[in-house]
Amino acid sequence: MEIRKAAERGQVNLGWLQSQHSFSFGHYYDERFMGHGPLRVINQDVVQPGGGFGEHGHANMEIISYVLSGELAHKDSEGNESVIRPGDVQKMTAGTGMRHSEFNHSKQSLVQFLQIWVVPNQVNVAPGYVQQHFAGLLEPAKEPTLIFSPRGEGGALPIHQDVSVLAGKLVNDNNWQYAGNQNRIGWLQVVEGSALVNGETVSAGDGVAFSAGESVEVSQTNDLHILYFDLPVK
Numbered sequence: 737m738e739i740r741k742a743a744e745r746g747q748v749n750l751g752w753l754q755s756q757h758s759f760s761f762g763h764y765y766d767e768r769f770m771g772h773g774p775l776r777v778i779n780q781d782v783v784q785p786g787g788g789f790g791e792h793g794h795a796n797m798e799i800i801s802y803v804l805s806g807e808l809a810h811k812d813s814e815g816n817e818s819v820i821r822p823g824d825v826q827k828m829t830a831g832t833g834m835r836h837s838e839f840n841h842s843k844q845s846l847v848q849f850l851q852i853w854v855v856p857n858q859v860n861v862a863p864g865y866v867q868q869h870f871a872g873l874l875e876p877a878k879e880p881t882l883i884f885s886p887r888g889e890g891g892a893l894p895i896h897q898d899v900s901v902l903a904g905k906l907v908n909d910n911n912w913q914y915a916g917n918q919n920r921i922g923w924l925q926v927v928e929g930s931a932l933v934n935g936e937t938v939s940a941g942d943g944v945a946f947s948a949g950e951s952v953e954v955s956q957t958n959d960l961h962i963l964y965f966d967l968p969v970k
Contacts, residue, residue: 737933737934737936737944737945737946737947737950738944738945739933739936739938739942739943739944739945740758740769740942740943740944740945741941741942742756742926742939742940742941742942743941745757745758745780745941746760746761746764746766747764748762748763748764751784752783752784752787752788753781753782753783753784753787754781754782755779755780755781755782756779756780756941757777757778757779758777758778758779758780758925758943759771759772759775759776759777759778761777761779771855772921772923772945772965772967773921773923773967773968773969773970774854774855774856774857774897774899774967774968775852775853775854775899775923775965775967776797776853776854776855777851777852777853778850778851778852778925778943779850779851779852780848780849780850780941781848781849781850781851782846782847782848783808783839783840783846783847783848783849784840784846785840785842785843785844785845785846786839786840786842786843787839787840788809788837788838788839788840789837789838789839790837791811791835791836791837792835792836792837793830793833793834793835794828794830794833794834794835794836795830795831795832795833795834796830796831796832796855796856796859796860797830797853797854797855797856798827798828798829798830798853798854798855798856798895798896798897799827799828799829799830799851799852799853800825800826800827800850800851800852800853800854800884800901801820801826801827801828801838801849801850801851801852802825802826802849802850802852802903802963803820803821803822803824803847803848803849804822804848804849804850804927804928805822805846805847805848806821806840806841806842806845806846806847806848806849807819807820807821807840807841807842807845807847808820808821808838808839808840808841808847808849809838809839809840809841810826810828810836810837810838811836811837812828812834812835812836812837812863812865813834813835813836813863814834814863814864814865816865818867819841820849820867822873822874823869823870823871823873823874824867824868824869824870825867825868825869825870825873825883825884825893825903826865826866826867827865827866827867827884827893827895828863828864828865829856829861829862829863829864829865829866829896830863831860831861831862831863831864832860832861832862832863833863834863850925850927850963852963854895854897854899855897856895856896856897857896857897857898858896861896866893866894868883868893870883870903872904873903873904873905874905875905876904876905876906876907876908877904877905877906877907878906878907878910878912879902879904879906879912880902880903880904880906880912880962880963880964881902881903881904882900882901882902883901883902883903884899884900884901885899885900885901886898886899886900897968898967898968899965899966899967899968900965900966901963901964901965901966902914902963902964902966903962903963903964904961904962905928905929905959905960905961906931906954906957906960906961906962907957908957908958908959908960909956909957909958910954910955910957910960911953911954911955911957912952912953912954912955912957913951913952913953913954914951914952914964914966915951916946916948916949916950916951916952917948917949918948918949919948919968919969920948920949920966920967920968920969921945921946921947921948921950921967921968921969922945922946922950922952922964922965922966922967923943923944923945923946923964923965923967924938924943924944924946924952924954924962924963924964924965925942925943925962925963925964925965926938926939926940926941926942926943926944926960926961926962927940927961927962927963928940928959928960928961929957929958929959929960929961930957930958930959930960931954931955931956931957931958931960931962932954932955932956933952933953933954934950934951934952934953935953948969952964
C-alpha cells in the first residue's frame with residue numbers, strides 16, 4: 737500500500753481554475769505517478785463563477801465528472817447538454833472522437849469536481865454520453881455506492897473497461913472492508929474527511945494505491961467521502 741499525500745499532488749493555478757493532479761497531466765509531470773493500472777487521471781478542479789474549459793477534443797478515453805459542490809454545465813459534439821450537480825455521475829465515452837466543453841453553470845458560486853480518466857479496453861467505439869443521479873451519494877451510509885461497473889451491473893453506469901467504481905460518504909466511526917484479489921489492484925481517493933486505511937491515517941485529497949491481492953480496511957471514519965476504484969492488474 738502506498739499513500740499519495742494531498743500536498744504532494746501537482747498544483748495548477750490559472751486564475752479561473754485551481755487544480756490538483758494526483759497523476760501526471762498537462763504541464764505537470766512526475767514519472768512516479770503516471771496512473772494506476774487503467775486509471776490515468778484524477779484532477780480535483782475548482783472553477784470560478786462563469787469560468788470553464790472551452791470546446792476541445794478527446795478520443796479513446798472514458799472521461800468521468802464527479803461534482804462535489806456547485807453546478808457543472810456540459811455540452812458536446814453529439815448534441816448532449818446537461819447540468820451536473822452533487823449526486824449526479826456523468827461519463828463521456830470519447831471513442832472515435834468527441835468534442836466537449838465544461839463550464840461553471842453559476843455566475844456567483846464555485847464549482848468543485850473530480851475529473852477522472854480511465855483508459856478503455858475497447859478503442860474506436862462510437863462516442864457516447866451517460867448521466868445518472870445516485871441519491872445514495874448525498875447522505876452518509878455504511879457502504880459506498882457502486883457507480884460504475886463493466887456492463888452496468890448493480891444499477892451502476894457501464895464503462896468500457898473491467899473496472900468497478902464505488903463512491904459515497906460513510907457514517908462516522910464506521911468500518912468498511914473490500915476484499916483483495918490477486919488479479920486486481922485498487923485506488924482509494926479521499927474526497928473529504930479522514931479515516932484509517934489499513935491502519936494508516938488518510939485525509940482529504942490523499943490517494944491510496946493497493947497492489948494485487950491487497951485488501952482494504954477503512955476504519956475510524958470522520959466525515960469521510962471516498963471513491964474506490966477496483967482495477968485490473970493489466
